[in-house]
Amino acid sequence: MKTLFLNPPSFEDFDGGAGSRYQATREVTSFWYPTWLCYPAGLLKESRLVDAPAEHYGIDKVLSIAKDFELIVIYTSTPSINNDVSIAQNIKDVNKNAKITFVGPHPSVMAEETLKASSAIDIVARREFDLSIMEITQGKELSEIGGISYRKNGYIFHTRDREFIEDLDSLPFVVNIYKRDLNINNYQIPYLLKPYVSIYTGRGCPGKCTFCLWPQTFSGNHYRVRSADNVISEVKLALELFPEVKEIFFDDDTFTANKKRARELSRSLKKLNITWSTTSRANTDYETLKTMKDAGLRLLVVGYESGNQEILNNIKKGITLDEAREFTKRCKDLGIMIHGAFVLGLPEETPATINDSIKFACDLDVDTIQVSLASPYPGTKLYDLCIENNYLVQEHMVNERGWQTCAVQYPGISNVEIFKSVEKFYKKFYYRPKFILRIMKKIMFNGEERRRIMQEGAEFKEFIAKRKKVLEESVF
Numbered sequence: 082m083k084t085l086f087l088n089p090p091s092f093e094d095f096d097g098g099a100g101s102r103y104q105a106t107r108e109v110t111s112f113w114y115p116t117w118l119c120y121p122a123g124l125l126k127e128s129r130l131v132d133a134p135a136e137h138y139g140i141d142k143v144l145s146i147a148k149d150f151e152l153i154v155i156y157t158s159t160p161s162i163n164n165d166v167s168i169a170q171n172i173k174d175v176n177k178n179a180k181i182t183f184v185g186p187h188p189s190v191m192a193e194e195t196l197k198a199s200s201a202i203d204i205v206a207r208r209e210f211d212l213s214i215m216e217i218t219q220g221k222e223l224s225e226i227g228g229i230s231y232r233k234n235g236y237i238f239h240t241r242d243r244e245f246i247e248d249l250d251s252l253p254f255v256v257n258i259y260k261r262d263l264n265i266n267n268y269q270i271p272y273l274l275k276p277y278v279s280i281y282t283g284r285g286c287p288g289k290c291t292f293c294l295w296p297q298t299f300s301g302n303h304y305r306v307r308s309a310d311n312v313i314s315e316v317k318l319a320l321e322l323f324p325e326v327k328e329i330f331f332d333d334d335t336f337t338a339n340k341k342r343a344r345e346l347s348r349s350l351k352k353l354n355i356t357w358s359t360t361s362r363a364n365t366d367y368e369t370l371k372t373m374k375d376a377g378l379r380l381l382v383v384g385y386e387s388g389n390q391e392i393l394n395n396i397k398k399g400i401t402l403d404e405a406r407e408f409t410k411r412c413k414d415l416g417i418m419i420h421g422a423f424v425l426g427l428p429e430e431t432p433a434t435i436n437d438s439i440k441f442a443c444d445l446d447v448d449t450i451q452v453s454l455a456s457p458y459p460g461t462k463l464y465d466l467c468i469e470n471n472y473l474v475q476e477h478m479v480n481e482r483g484w485q486t487c488a489v490q491y492p493g494i495s496n497v498e499i500f501k502s503v504e505k506f507y508k509k510f511y512y513r514p515k516f517i518l519r520i521m522k523k524i525m526f527n528g529e530e531r532r533r534i535m536q537e538g539a540e541f542k543e544f545i546a547k548r549k550k551v552l553e554e555s556v557f
């Protein structure tokens with residue numbers, strides 16, 4: 082079957098694609114590679130991948146493409162599901178014989194609800210969908226394909242869950258699809274060098290964080306990894322296909338979950354003499370960090386989440402504040418940059434715990450931060466907790482333009498107060514004299530950095546203004 086893999090048109094600057102962990106309009110321009118869609122695209126000869134948001138394609142452009150395909154695989158998320166259902170219906174209007182399949186964490190957890198949302202949706206492929214899609218295109222009887230839900234004769238059927246893929250070396254290299262179907266200059270993350278290439282070296286995460294979407298709904302709590310040789314081969318191919326690339330980003334849920342393996346892979350990467358960045362928990366030991374740094378590591382994305390120990394305990398983070406402080410000091414001693422991620426509105430948040438987080442972030446003085454609002458996605462323990470305790474005050478996680486809203490409140494704080502605290506957090510961190518001085522030095526001595534920082538600064542000011550408008554429109 083001639084197959085189209087589609088990251089559908091969405092809200093302006095909506096970073097909710099198949100590789101994004103942050104499904105909302107971003108503070109500054111940010112687009113992640115649609116990596117999950119690239120794997121099955123690489124398995125099929127007659128396939129094409131279209132990343133509509135990154136290409137700035139509207140619905141008319143997508144419909145002109147979709148009319149020529151027999152199977153259309155659409156990646157969707159909870160915040161964008163209504164928009165994506167509408168797009169599926171539009172596609173069926175111009176291509177009534179196409180089979181439309183929805184994939185992603187949301188349909189994985191809510192397969193029946195997704196199918197009932199529109200008769201235009203024929204199939205849902207749950208969790209890892211690489212092999213399920215391949216078997217659909219081969220004409221295999223749907224009832225015999227693991228991990229799918231489908232409609233037949235007016236009824237909905239669910240097949241057995243498919244086992245997670247253990248042999249990740251058997252999957253194709255996504256960089257071949259990047260070269261075939263994507264423009265790498267469309268993809269940028271503020272804390273990464275541009276242009277960059279993103280790949281996974283593993284899937285899943287052993288962490289038990291109650292709020293985290295991916296392991297609980299999609300990729301599993303078991304960290305499965307590719308062999309070092311397999312990863313190195315893809316990195317070499319990426320450098321060959323894209324000689325202009327300045328950085329490789331390993332976008333595993335937690336690259337350092339298996340520290341022995343992280344060191345092994347780092348020693349192999351060292352021979353390539355490249356610059357790379359990745360993800361880490363805030364408790365990685367000195368030996369592992371040093372081995373990674375010696376191999377070309379530039380930056381780590383670290384989920385600190387909160388500066389209050391009780392909040393961390395509530396979400397089962399498994400890390401203490403003292404461990405996070407020591408980890409940060411190790412990184413600074415080794416010259417490893419850190420992009421720190423924080424979340425406001427986690428269980429039992431109060432104005433005092435938010436202030437704890439702001440002070441903690443300022444004391445850590447990492448290089449950059451992002452501050453998100455807690456989003457209780459269906460299928461997560463956070464969602465179940467919020468339902469059980471009536472903490473969930475609205476179903477939608479974004480407004481009609483894709484701006485993240487606050488769906489939760491607690492006895493000690495309202496969702497409006499939590500929402501307002503994001504701006505306070507950013508300003509307290511970024512308007513510090515120490516941080517401003519560091520930025521001024523970069524602006525003075527690096528023209529490229531100057532242009533980037535000026536652009537991001539303008540986008541950040543616009544972001545703050547738009548958030549105030551969200552409040553004025555009383556979306557809460």
